[in-house]
Each structure stands twice: as C-alpha cells, then as structure tokens.
C-alpha cells in the first residue's frame with residue numbers, strides 16, 4: 001500500500017494541500033503539523049514519499065527533511081523562500097526537488113509532482129550516453145525520481161535494450177556517441193514507437209546550437225543542453241512524463257465504454273484487426289447479445305436497462321477478462337478467445353450462456369433473470385469484415401432458433 005506523508009504547520013496551507021491531495025493522490029495520506037508528530041507517524045508507518053515544509057516551529061533548521069531522508073523516503077520540500085545557500089543545502093541533503101510556496105499554483109504543482117513521482121515507480125528509463133560520468137549523474141537524478149534506470153554506452157546498445165525491454169518508457173539520449181549518434185537512434189526508435197508510447201529527451205554538450213530543434217524534428221519530445229541544473233533536468237523529465245501519461249489517459253478514454261468500463265467498439269476493431277493480421281487461425285470470435293433487452297427498458301426505464309448492462313459487463317469480465325472483451329453496441333458484446341479449437345470454444349460459451357441464464361441480476365434491488373444469445377466463428381480469414389459477417393450470421397441464427405443458445409457459423 002502506497003502512503004504519503006505531508007508535513008505543514010500552517011492551517012491554511014494544510015487545508016489547501018488536503019483538498020488538492022484528495023483530488024490528485026489516490027493513495028493513503030497522513031498529515032502532520034510538527035516534527036514531533038512526524039516522528040510519531042514515521043514510527044508507525046512506512047511511507048513511499050514525503051512532502052514536507054522546510055521549517056517548522058519545532059524544527060527551524062530543516063530537521064524534518066533530514067528525518068524523512070534518514071528514513072530513506074524520497075522527499076519533496078515546500079519552502080517559503082529560497083536563496084543559494086538553502087538551495088545547495090537541500091540538494092546536498094538529497095531531496096528530490098523543492099517548491100517555493102508563493103501562490104496557490106505552487107501547491108498544485110507540489111501535489112502533482114508527488115502524483116507524478118508515485119507514477120514513476122517501477123517505470124523503466126534508459127540513458128544512452130558514452131560518458132560514464134554523465135550516465136552516473138543522470139542515473140542518480142532519475143533514481144531520485146523513482147525510475148528504474150538502465151544504461152547504454154552508444155546508440156546501437158540503446159536500440160538493442162529498447163528491443164529487449166519494450167516497457168522502457170523514457171529514453172534520454174546524448175547526441176554525440178560512437179557507432180550510432182542520438183539522431184540516428186531517435187529516428188530508428190520512432191519507426192516502431194510513437195511519442196505516445198515512449199518519451200525521448202535529447203541531450204547535447206555546449207556549443208551545439210540548433211541541435212534542440214533537430215532532435216525534436218526527428219521525434220524527441222524535448223531537449224536538454226548540458227550542463228543542466230538539477231532543477232531543470234527534474235522539471236523537463238517530469239513534464240515529459242506527464243505528457244506521456246496524458247496520452248495514455250486520452251487513449252484510455254477513447255477506448256473505454258463509459259457505462260460498463262469495458263473496451264468499446266473502436267478498441268475491439270483495432271485490436272482484433274491487428275490480431276487477425278498475424279495468425280488468424282489461433283482465434284475464435286463470439287458475438288453475445290442480451291435477449292429481449294428492449295423489454296427491460298420498457299418495463300424498468302433506461303436506468304433499469306443500464307443497471308443490467310453493468311451487471312452483464314461484470315459477469316463477462318469474471319469469465320473473459322484475459323481476452324479481448326468489448327461492448328460493441330447497445331446490448332451486444334464481443335469476445336476473442338485465443339488458442340481454442342472451435343469445439344472447445346463452443347463449450348466455453350455454452351457454459352457461460354448457462355451461467356448467464358442462472359444468474360440473478362437485480363434492478364432497483366429486485367431480482368431479474370435474462371438470457372443471452374451467442375454467435376461463434378473461428379477466425380478463418382485475415383479480413384475483419386468477413387469474420388464479423390460470419391459471427392453476425394451465427395448470432396442471427398441463434399436469435400431465430402430460440403434465443404438463449406450458442407450457434408457456430410460453421411454448423
């Protein structure tokens with residue numbers, strides 16, 4: 001369980017932070033007013049991250065920051081003012097970053113920073129740089145931001161690592177490297193991985209005027225000129241990761257059905273088309289349609305119908321969440337099974353049909369029973385429309401026969 005500690009002695013600021021944290025942090029949060037209270041909480045709980053005020057009435061010399069760091073908790077500092085001395089002091093202590101409390105936006109920034117750090121946990125970042133020192137420095141900074149860091153000493157090695165670890169989400173690449181430079185690397189990587197899938201930050205040494213635009217034109221998300229300040233590095237990485245997460249959120253919204261939380265028709269078509277292109281024969285596709293659904297709407301209204309749709313989606317998830325499962329129309333769903341012979345798949349769907357008929361759904365707390373018809377086809381063609389037509393015919397036949405049955409397109 002992730003847990004965040006927030007230490008702030010001002011009542012007003014703590015109120016603002018509580019409000020923002022409730023909105024943006026989906027983890028357990030403890031608030032403390034003082035060093036004393038922080039010590040008590042630290043004795044009782046383990047924390048993933050801390051957001052702490054630099055000075056408190058009982059800790060005027062950053063003792064609370066030293067305390068959280070001594071517990072190995074990555075710490076973001078809130079401070080009302082910053083001078084070069086305290087900046088150096090904080091960086092030397094090893095804080096992740098600091099935020100100056102001078103307006104309401106800075107609290108939002110601080111909370112979003114904590115949120116992004118929580119999301120960074122376990123995310124793989126790759127550094128491609130031929131300088132050992134640069135790699136060490138960047139590794140330290142990225143590890144502070146909770147990334148899992150990997151290294152490559154040139155473009156070729158980076159490319160191999162990216163192929164071996166498709167879950168790498170951030171690439172920091174220097175320009176001048178032996179065997180393959182940063183531009184070549186970015187171009188090669190972008191052949192297979194878009195900006196919404198892998199974030200790239202280009203890096204280059206002094207006197208490299210014009211490289212930033214080139215890096216971005218070749219496909220990098222951002223650029224950093226060396227030598228960079230700790231804070232600059234931190235902000236650029238955070239901003240780039242935030243962009244990547246926004247892409248993921250937008251995609252998720254575009255692919256999800258709002259009512260049931262299942263994938264939608266758009267996702268189903270894209271995903272299934274992709275699967276069929278490779279080896280269609282390993283898949284079986286089924287269309288499932290609730291019988292006489294209109295009657296439910298007529299009797300209980302649209303909201304009653306919606307209640308049933310959500311429960312049907314839950315039942316489907318419990319049976320088919322390992323496979324491509326989508327709501328492709330009003331009361332119509334689709335499942336693509338992988339690695340099943342048609343006969344075995346028919347059994348699976350028939351079992352589900354029986355389970356469905358026996359299931360007690362509820363509308364406004366009142367028990368309700370309904371049935372489902374299912375049309376099944378093996379994926380004998382790479383053409384999505386051909387396969388869908390076959391499944392549709394089978395479903396139509398199931399409705400014609402008696403409903404509450406499973407029909408194969410190959411009968």
Ligand SMILES: Nc1nc2c(ncn2[C@@H]2O[C@H](COP(=O)(O)OP(=O)(O)OP(=O)(O)O)[C@@H](O)[C@H]2O)c(=O)[nH]1
Nearest residue numbers: 290291292293294295297302303305306330331399
């Ligand atoms: N509540 C609710 N109803 C929906 C939704 N989408 C479609 N419907 C309704 O689903 C019903 C589908 O009706 P029909 O296509 O006639 O099918 P049916 O009554 O299930 O009959 P058969 O499929 O032939 O067994 C229509 O009344 C639509 O208005 C939705 O999101 N919520």
